[in-house]
Amino acid sequence: MTKSVVVTGATGGIGLAVALELAGSGFDVIGTARTEEKAERLRESAERAEVGVRTVLLDVADATSTVRAFTEIAQMTDGGPWAVVNNAGIAQPGAIEDVDDEGVRAQLETNLVAPARIARLVLPQMRRRRDGRIVNISSLSGRVSSPFVGWYCASKQGLAAVSNALRIETAGFGVKVVLIEPGSFGTDIWERSMARMPPRKTSAYQDSYEVADEVLRRAKTLPDPAPVAHAVRTALSVPRPRPRYLVGNDARAGAALDLLAPTALSDYAKGVATGLRTPPERVTRALARLTRRHGPR
Template structure:
């Protein structure tokens, strides 16, 4: 019997790549989108590659919308899906002190509370079947905190901790939980981040925000997120999936550097990278040469 997988936030970026990859591999994919226009676009893209994707409207930050969406999913799947890929997310940039309470709550609601809410809805049927998968899309930022992404990193570190606890809790019932931790890939999450930058003129970090604005405008040059989608497919096909999957050489490099280098060294490197500190002239020249390669 074909296994059904729900992919949240499937209209763009990692979610879109994952929905198409899984559908092409023979899974019965239900992709969620916030609007009918985005849902239609997802279906059209799936048809163009000869795959079928069903869609359900869902705003993961709205508890009522989530219950309605997964009630519909249960009707489409004889009680509930075999797997859920919690991909829907957002990135709130800004210094910790510049991000107000409402923005903080939205960040945590989207990236942390929503996956837990969805797990709560699908677990009873998975437990009854004694089979199921939950895959949470995190980020290398869940292991490597960065200046000006403190709240985003907090949401992803929280997601990692929640996933670890959930993995142990549901394992006796035949349910497997995995965390996918990608490095840098081209997705709209960073383009949308431009709209969420705090008011620069009123911040002590105005210069750094100006630099971040220019950096975020260049994310279109980042590689396709298909490696992340292929990793999700590998995790779903595995008899014993790994608890965590790091995706990308940059992710592995960042995690290794964070683990091996002294905190003072990693703080300095991140501060230089984000414009908080200026390196000595000879180091600046070396960095310029490396960027030019």
Template sequence: MSPKSVVVTGAGRGIGLAVTLELAHAGFDVIGTVRTPEKDEALRAVVERTGAAVRTVLLDVADATSCVQAFTEIAMMTDGGPWAVVNNAGFAQPGAVEDVDDEQARRQLETNLIAPARIARLVLPAMRERRDGRIVNISSVAGRVSLPMLGWYCASKQGLESVTDALRMETESFGVKVVLIEPGSHRTGIWEQGAELLPAERTSAYRDQYAAADQVVRDARTLPGPRPVALAVLKALNARRPLPRYLVGGGARSAAALDVLAPTAATDWAKQLATGLRAAPPRVARAVDRLRGK
């Protein structure tokens, strides 16, 4: 029996790379997609060093033509279409809502929300014909919890969660299982990339908060690696009856629970404090400084 084929988008770094390697070593026939020949070459080099076997395809998920071309190629590679797709490709657009312009907002939604739906349209006919298949969408705890200074990123992930929930119910009778993975913060490079997309600081009413972005990026380097997310994807693909959602990480579970259980005024205050929109009371500030060793 030939191994099941799985397409992983955004396979060149972070969560996508971790998922690609985890699935390949678990025996899946993995096809990793990246946007450029340079990233393709880099991915192949990493895969070769680990001893895994991964095929690659060029794909820009935000380009409809590229999606059609790539999945036509993948259909030929997989005898009609992949058994599963892991929609991982995405990025985080930072900035206050009023500072993010229309073009930036559209790019965020195109990549994180519209692209996974487009890819689902491309792979579902073959899955439906086989009456078997999996679609795994990589969301975030931001799909449940809105954060200031990340409003458009949160909107894209919360939209993805709504679309995924609808898709899961629509495709169930055809034997296709649809799953959400909701990671907390992990060391993936997404925050470093996001810092490069910050709106112009000088003219912004939020320039003080943007100045704190360097600290966020520094803190991101100490986060746990993305392997727990890859293991959750592996579990979702191996399970006979996968869960609709997998929250990954204690931070993600506690943040989601607090956002539901605590009063909105309290969670607003905590989020404003965390992002520098509100100054901490002196006693709290002193306690934080002591924890940081200052």
């Protein structure tokens, strides 16, 4: 029997790459979308890739929508899916003090509460079958905190904690829980997040937000998220998946450096990178000399 997999937030970026990868590998993929228009675009993408993807409308931040969608999915999958890939997410940018309660709740509801809610809905049938998998898409931010994305980091580090506990709780029932931790890949999550940026003119961090704009512009040239989709396929295909998959050289390097570097040094480097700290003048002069001598690289 073909194994059914639900991929939330399957209409773009990592979610779309995962849905198409799994469908091409023989899984029965059900991709979720917030609107019928987006669902139609997902089906068109699947048709162009010459694979089949079924769709269900779902807003993961809405409990009623989630129950309704997974009731429909249960009918489509003989009681419930074999696996779920919790990919749907949002990013709330801004300094911790600039983000209001509404923004905090939306961030945590979508990235943390929603995957736990979905787990509650699918686990009873997985336990009865004594087989199933839950794959949660986290991020390097689930290990490493950075300024101006603190609430996003909180949601991903919370997801890592929940995933770790859930993995142990469900192991005896034949259910495997896996965390995927990508580095930087080309998705539109940060571009979409700019609509959630707190007001800048009244912020003490206005200058640093200008630096964030430049980082966002560079993000448009990031690599395709195919390696993340490959990692999800591996997590669903091998008999004994690893608890965590760090995906991307930057993710592996970033996690190692944050673990090994003294906290004060790590804090200083992050502060310089985001415009919160200014390097000593001698360092700035040395970099300027190198640039004049060798040119930009």
